Amino acid sequence: xxxxxxxxxxxxxxxxxxxxxxxxxxxxxxxxxxxxxxxxxxxxxxxxxxxxxxxxxxxxxxxxxxxxxxxxxxxxxxxxxxxxxxxxxxxxxxxxxxxxxxxxxxxxxxxxxxxxxxxxxxxxxxxxxxxxxxxxxxxxxxxxxxxxxxxxxxxxxxxxxxxxxxxxxxxxxxxxxxxxxxxxxxxxxxxxxxxxxxxxxxxxxxxxxxxxxxxxxxxxxxxxxxxxxxxxxxxxxxxxxxxxxxxxxxxxxxxxxxxxxxxxxxxxxxxxxxxxxxxxxxxxxxxxxxxxxxxxxxxxxxxxxxxxxxxxxxxxxxxxxxxxxxxxxxxxxxxxxxxxxxxxxxxxxxxxxxxxxxxxxxxxxxxxxxxxxxxxxxx
Numbered sequence: 001x002x003x004x005x006x007x008x009x010x011x012x013x014x015x016x017x018x019x020x021x022x023x024x025x026x027x028x029x030x031x032x033x034x035x036x037x038x039x040x041x042x043x044x045x046x047x048x049x050x051x052x053x054x055x056x057x058x059x060x061x062x063x064x065x066x067x068x069x070x071x072x073x074x075x076x077x078x079x080x081x082x083x084x085x086x087x088x089x090x091x092x093x094x095x096x097x098x099x100x101x102x103x104x105x106x107x108x109x110x111x112x113x114x115x116x117x118x119x120x121x122x123x124x125x126x127x128x129x130x131x132x133x134x135x136x137x138x139x140x141x142x143x144x145x146x147x148x149x150x151x152x153x154x155x156x157x158x159x160x161x162x163x164x165x166x167x168x169x170x171x172x173x174x175x176x177x178x179x180x181x182x183x184x185x186x187x188x189x190x191x192x193x194x195x196x197x198x199x200x201x202x203x204x205x206x207x208x209x210x211x212x213x214x215x216x217x218x219x220x221x222x223x224x225x226x227x228x229x230x231x232x233x234x235x236x237x238x239x240x241x242x243x244x245x246x247x248x249x250x251x252x253x254x255x256x257x258x259x260x261x262x263x264x265x266x267x268x269x270x271x272x273x274x275x276x277x278x279x280x281x282x283x284x285x286x287x288x289x290x291x292x293x294x295x296x297x298x299x300x301x302x303x304x305x306x307x308x309x310x311x312x313x314x315x316x317x318x319x320x321x322x323x324x325x326x327x328x329x330x331x332x333x334x335x336x337x338x339x340x341x342x343x344x345x346x347x348x349x350x351x352x353x354x355x356x357x358x359x360x361x362x363x364x365x366x367x368x369x370x371x372x373x374x375x376x377x378x379x
Contacts, residue, residue, distance in 0.1 A: 014359045018366045021340060025283035026297040028355040029342070030255070030370075032362045034277035038254050041273055043074040046248065049240045052076045054098055054229065056251025058085065059349050061374040062358065063092030065254065070094075077120070079249050083108045084377035087115055092373055095119040098229065100185060100249060102126055102150070102158055106133070108379065113137035113145060122146040122227075124185045126160045131172050131179065138178035147173045148229060150185035151214055153207035157189060162210040167217045174223065183227035184218075186211040187249060192234030193259060193306075197266045204235055208242040215244070234263050237272055257348040259306040279312065279342040280351065281359070282326060284335050292319075293335045295326040297343055303350035309343035318343065 013024040023029070046053045055069040057078040066089060069075040077096030080086040086097050096119065103112050103123055109130075115121055116138060125131055125147055138145045151166045152159030160166050166184070173181040191203035207230075215225050231239035233252040239245045252260060253271070255278035263271055282297035298321045302309055308318045311328065316335065320327040326343075328335065335341065345351040352358075353375055360368040 012357050012369055014366045014369065016366050016368055020281070020361055020364050020366065023281055023340075023359055023366065025281050025340065026295075026301040027281045027359050028352065028357070029279050029281045029359045029361050031277045031279065032360050032367060034275040035254065035360075038256075038274050038277055039068065039073045042250065042253055043072070045236075045240075045272065046074050051240055051245070052247040054079050054247050054249050055254070056100070056232070056249050057089060057094075057374070059251035060254065060352055060358075061085070061088075061372050061377070062352075062370050063089060063094065063373040064368075064370040065358075066092075066094050069254070076247075079251070080374070082377055082379055083112050083115070084379050085374045086121065087111065088374040088377050090115055090119045098122040098124075098148070098249075100124055100148075100187065100229070102130060103134070104130060109133045109137045110140075113141045113143050116143035116145050117141055120146070122148060122182055124148045124150040124158070125169065125173070126150045126152075126158055128169060128172055131169070131176050135176040135179050144178055144180055146180045146182040148183055148185040148227060149173065149181070150187075151210065153186050153188050153210040153230075154191065154203055155187070155189040159185070162214045163217055166214045167221055167223070170218055170223050171221070181223065183225035183229065184211065184214060186214075186228060186230040186245065187232065188230065188235070189232065192232040193263060194234070195262050195264070197264055200235065200263075201238060201266065204238040204242060208239070208244045211244045233260060233271060233274070237265060252348050255348045255352075256344075257306070257351075258308075258310040258344045258346045261310070261344070276312075276344050278345070278348050278352075280309065280345055282341050282343055284328075284337055284339045284341070285325075287335065287337045291329070291331050291333055293328050293330050293339075295328060295341060295343075296324065298322050298325045300324060301326075301351075301354065302343065302345045303347045303354070305350065306347035309345050312342040312344055316341065 282295035
């Protein structure tokens with residue numbers, strides 16, 4: 001790559017057509033063959049089960065990937081977590097979005113209501129005050145916001161209590177001008193990462209019972225749930241079998257990560273049969289200590305909240321991360337200065353938010369560069 005003249009390609013780590021060994025590291029790379037297989041696996045799964053997929057874009061934050069998930073992967077739309085994230089995707093042409101989170105504060109609520117004039121926007125609520133604020137903002141902008149009442153089905157994070165409290169909130173939504181009750185948000189986030197399959201099923205069963213009870217109570221009151229959303233990468237096979245959820249909100253399945261590698265299906269297989277397709281490509285920057293090479297991917301290049309990355313090379317492991325350095329254990333001394341290694345991040349979602357772009361590779365060549373469209377969109 002010629003850096004003598006500044007141009008639009010200066011701040012990206014590679015260009016299409018280059019060899020992988022020419023990519024500037026650390027770089028966030030996507031193995032297209034594996035990525036496309038994951039896309040097809042999920043498409044086939046929703047076709048077999050008759051469920052909808054609303055792919056969670058907080059994982060990748062990329063309009064390019066979102067478009068592929070809709071056009072080729074069978075998704076009906078996407079999820080976002082924040083208003084600014086949804087705005088970035090609407091600007092990129094994505095027009096069916098669930099903000100699978102609570103939105104509060106006058107400025108955020110106003111922006112969301114304004115966005116609903118340009119795209120279908122669904123949002124979660126767990127507080128009567130949010131119903132009031134969203135209704136006022138939507139009326140002001142002449143838009144309609146669709147609402148999912150979020151229930152706490154085990155994660156003890158957001159969500160109103162299942163049953164009567166959820167039914168009361170749903171009735172308030174139905175009575176509020178410029179709002180439309182769409183259904184329930186029943187995402188049990190904590191069960192996604194329960195590694196023991198027996199314990200994970202117990203948690204999924206409890207979440208399904210709470211959700212079913214709430215749906216039945218709403219039906220008795222004449223309130224229809226067109227959408228019962230939930231499920232994630234760690235639970236979508238389980239949740240589909242329990243027969244309550246009708247819209248999956250999986251995100252990490254498209255990439256997987258080192259933590260999800262440790263979460264098994266009940267038959268001992270990988271979650272949904274998905275493969276690792278996302279890697280941080282790192283380069284060895286120092287080989288001064290025998291058997292302890294240092295790569296250029298540290299805390300600023302990957303998230304370690306779910307554990308250190310896995311090195312995709314037998315016999316080599318990642319020992320320690322500091323800001324700009326990753327110390328590797330290489331007892332057979334296979335790595336030398338300038339060599340590259342692929343690291344499977346412990347947690348894919350926050351790792352993706354550290355980068356401006358993905359380098360999409362097929363074989364040993366760079367095929368495309370995908371911007372991380374909603375990077376840093378946190379409000």
